[in-house]
Amino acid sequence: MSDTRILVIAEQEKGHLSSATARVLDAASQLGGSIDVLVAGSQASEAAQQAARLTGVSGVISVEDSAFDHMLAENVSALITSLAEPYTHLLCASTTSGRNVMPRVAALLGVGQISDVIAIESADTFVRPIYAGSVLATVRSLDVKKVITIRPTAFEPVGEQSAASVSSADSTGDQGMVTFVEEQLANGERPELGGARVIISGGRGLGSAENFRLIEGVADRLGAAVGASRAAVDAGYVPNDLQVGQTGKMVAPELYIAAGISGAVQHLAGMKDSKVIVAINSDEEAPIFQVADYGLVADLFQALPELERKL
Amino acid sequence: MKVLVAIKRVIDHNVRVRIREDHSDVDLTHAKMAMNPFCEIALEEAVRLKEQGIADEVVAVSIGDKSVQEQLRTALALGADRALHVSSDTAVDSLGAARVLAEVVRRETPGLVLLGKQSIDSDNSQTGPMLAALTQMPQATFASSISIEGDRLEVTREIDGGLETLAMSLPAVVTTDLRLNEPRYAKLPAIMKAKKRPIESLEIDTLGIDVTPRQTLLRVEIPRERQAGVRVDSVDELIDRLKNEAKVI
Numbered sequence: 001m002s003d004t005r006i007l008v009i010a011e012q013e014k015g016h017l018s019s020a021t022a023r024v025l026d027a028a029s030q031l032g033g034s035i036d037v038l039v040a041g042s043q044a045s046e047a048a049q050q051a052a053r054l055t056g057v058s059g060v061i062s063v064e065d066s067a068f069d070h071m072l073a074e075n076v077s078a079l080i081t082s083l084a085e086p087y088t089h090l091l092c093a094s095t096t097s098g099r100n101v102m103p104r105v106a107a108l109l110g111v112g113q114i115s116d117v118i119a120i121e122s123a124d125t126f127v128r129p130i131y132a133g134s135v136l137a138t139v140r141s142l143d144v145k146k147v148i149t150i151r152p153t154a155f156e157p158v159g160e161q162s163a164a165s166v167s168s169a170d171s172t173g174d175q176g177m178v179t180f181v182e183e184q185l186a187n188g189e190r191p192e193l194g195g196a197r198v199i200i201s202g203g204r205g206l207g208s209a210e211n212f213r214l215i216e217g218v219a220d221r222l223g224a225a226v227g228a229s230r231a232a233v234d235a236g237y238v239p240n241d242l243q244v245g246q247t248g249k250m251v252a253p254e255l256y257i258a259a260g261i262s263g264a265v266q267h268l269a270g271m272k273d274s275k276v277i278v279a280i281n282s283d284e285e286a287p288i289f290q291v292a293d294y295g296l297v298a299d300l301f302q303a304l305p306e307l308e309r310k311l
Numbered sequence: 312m313k314v315l316v317a318i319k320r321v322i323d324h325n326v327r328v329r330i331r332e333d334h335s336d337v338d339l340t341h342a343k344m345a346m347n348p349f350c351e352i353a354l355e356e357a358v359r360l361k362e363q364g365i366a367d368e369v370v371a372v373s374i375g376d377k378s379v380q381e382q383l384r385t386a387l388a389l390g391a392d393r394a395l396h397v398s399s400d401t402a403v404d405s406l407g408a409a410r411v412l413a414e415v416v417r418r419e420t421p422g423l424v425l426l427g428k429q430s431i432d433s434d435n436s437q438t439g440p441m442l443a444a445l446t447q448m449p450q451a452t453f454a455s456s457i458s459i460e461g462d463r464l465e466v467t468r469e470i471d472g473g474l475e476t477l478a479m480s481l482p483a484v485v486t487t488d489l490r491l492n493e494p495r496y497a498k499l500p501a502i503m504k505a506k507k508r509p510i511e512s513l514e515i516d517t518l519g520i521d522v523t524p525r526q527t528l529l530r531v532e533i534p535r536e537r538q539a540g541v542r543v544d545s546v547d548e549l550i551d552r553l554k555n556e557a558k559v560i
């Protein structure tokens with residue numbers, strides 16, 4: 001469809017373009033048509049240069065204004081709606097920012113929103129998981145403008161091209177509705193869950209925050225990211241941003257190791273698209289074994305230190 | 312301050328979902344239904360605000376056919392002061408729900424609207440921010456803690472990188488994450504009493520709102536199940552297979 005015009009809303013932090021952008025562009029290119037990317041916030045112009053080099057991008061709009069830092073929904077949605085007119089599709093990754101901003105954008109435009117798309121069938125038809133991923137729904141959007149969030153792990157990152165042009169647009173500024181107070185971000189010593197090639201996750205079976213070091217020990221050997229079940233997060237073993245599952249992060253690494261995790265459907269929703277799954281659990285009946293390529297029935301307090309030693 | 316809480320009736324989170332033979336939709340006949348877990352957390356937070364003397368009235372609202380009254384009665388048993396049923400024989404989507412809730416906000420003028428961050432059926436995570444947009448209120452999604460002083464609201468949000476705290480003035484829309492609180496269970500006497508309490512009712516058609524669905528469901532399917540693989544006998548065998556068979560380490 002030649003009249004398809006797509007605007008991809010990219011996230012950036014301190015001038016670094018989010019790695020999900022290249023994957024959202026894969027989804028965008030499957031829609032056909034021209035693709036612009038919007039980058040906003042302090043140091044947006046640096047991130048805009050990175051976006052311009054991603055394959056398929058025809059133009060980048062850079063809006064450098066600190067009002068858009070932290071992707072504050074009130075400010076970012078005002079900016080997006082001010083630019084939306086020529087576009088048929090507005091796309092963003094289904095990160096916590098995308099899920100915060102895009103429904104607000106849709107409602108301001110008077111259209112519906114399609115969340116967490118994992119496959120594009122055509123310019124108006126999309127596949128998305130429902131009921132914790134236990135069902136896949138194919139939906140057709142009836143709206144003239146389609147506001148969509150894309151599950152990054154369901155798409156491949158696009159490659160590089162010679163840089164497309166970068167232009168700037170007027171800032172819609174601070175709407176004066178919210179103020180950012182503070183943030184507590186995980187220190188970035190280990191790979192991020194979203195982009196990791198290997199993930200090792202621990203569950204309630206670990207028993208304490210201290211014991212979670214067993215998971216970290218193996219993670220360090222493998223250069224892996226660390227994840228967790230909801231039970232482990234609720235019990236305070238690890239911070240919330242490590243939760244994998246229906247209401248946490250969706251991951252699809254090459255290798256996912258689940259230790260001391262039973263395999264509830266809400267957890268499986270977040271990791272069952274991993275290429276290879278390993279389960280370590282002392283209960284041979286644990287449901288996690290039904291999705292595991294390699295199952296080790298063992299006490300994790302023995303298996304994890306041994307794994308760390310022998311890797 | 313009045314707190315409005317939106318409640319959705321969904322399939323119980325322990326039930327395995329089936330689909331119809333013709334793949335036209337999920338099959339909910341005879342399925343056990345319950346209040347969406349995130350709505351329970353929203354309601355619990357509202358009731359706690361009342362117990363702390365910050366809220367003086369908690370109004371629960373649900374949209375749907377007659378069956379949603381069951382969840383509204385649960386809300387009354389859990390501490391809601393009033394229950395409002397917006398009756399609709401057809402299901403509304405997120406935008407439709409947000410438009411209905413915006414009309415309820417216009418009539419009730421709450422100081423705070425609490426919703427679950429997502430419902431565990433559609434997993435959309437849309438209604439809260441849509442309502443905030445339609446009512447021109449600030450929004451704080453995925454809340455893991457809330458504090459209110461006067462008309463200033465501070466919310467800590469669970470975001471991908473960790474936690475973020477935002478400040479805004481009321482009225483505002485807040486959507487709740489899992490760790491905001493642990494909802495209480497309704498006590499039997501309260502459940503009995505709630506059976507006799509009135510539920511206010513509004514016909515969706517009388518609101519003058521367009522709730523036509525924005526999407527059509529073409530088909531549903533059960534994703535291809537993963538096959539269970541092999542059991543390994545030792546850590547050595549596991550490492551060997553990961554290296555030489557799966558070639559992932």
Ligand SMILES: Cc1cc2nc3c(=O)[nH]c(=O)nc-3n(C[C@H](O)[C@H](O)[C@H](O)COP(=O)(O)OP(=O)(O)OC[C@H]3O[C@@H](n4cnc5c(N)ncnc54)[C@H](O)[C@@H]3O)c2cc1C
Binds near residue numbers: 202243249
């Ligand atoms: C609305 C809703 C949303 C949810 N969202 C999520 C989500 O996003 N992510 C998520 O993970 N969950 C989620 N859950 C929770 C989910 O239902 C489960 O309760 C949770 O995943 C269980 O975590 P777990 O497997 O660590 O704990 P458990 O189910 O308690 O399992 C612990 C496992 O550890 C094993 N074990 C114990 N000791 C040892 C040992 N020494 N050696 C080896 N194995 C051992 C046990 O055999 C058991 O299988 C959600 C639930 C609801 C209702």
